[in-house]
């Protein structure tokens with residue numbers, strides 16, 4: 001009963017137009033060239049290779065973090081990632097998503113009947129496999145945070161220790177979040193430890209964005225509004241675009 005209400009496709013298109021204006025302003029403000037985004041895309045590549053691999057965390061039986069009043073992380077993650085995909089593709093950066101539905105991915109490469117813990121392991125392995133087979137250049141996982149202290153708040157970006165450029169991508173994302181979402185967010189980027197399975201194994205630039213804390217009532221209420229999620233998606237997409245234009249992930 002607390003499931004967030006997401007816009008239908010007509011409303012999504014309308015909001016997307018508003019987001020695009022925002023993204024354009026951000027990108028043009030931070031780029032040195034003239035319309036560098038359009039120039040970056042190879043129009044004769046066939047088939048078109050994805051640039052960004054967007055990974056909405058959790059799904060299906062795995063709801064992820066849950067707020068005190070029952071808002072589930074998995075739904076917010078998917079909404080942000082779908083909006084990012086739409087924005088990125090429109091701007092000329094083909095993207096793929098590890099999931100587009102409310103599902104775990106444990107049986108993507110063959111069905112498994114396992115315990116929940118095993119399902120979680122297979123789910124993560126399959127996200128990794130999908131990412132590595134996708135041909136994409138940058139992996140960006142989307143999550144929401146939760147912590148015992150309710151006053152903790154603020155988007156934070158983790159980066160993979162495996163690829164050098166992950167850290168630079170994370171710095172750009174964190175800086176965009178500070179500038180465009182919350183100037184009081186003084187969080188620093190963090191190198192992922194071994195508890196973040198994907199970032200520890202993936203062999204490409206990779207980041208994981210904790211978009212905010214569901215355990216903070218104020219931030220949770222914000223994250224539960226379509227407008228704030230769309231703004232978050234726009235800011236993250238613009239930051240990824242800037243990293244790509246700066247040459248990150250192209251080697």
Ligand SMILES: [Zn+2]
Pocket residue numbers: 057058064065073143144
């Ligand atoms: Zn999560």
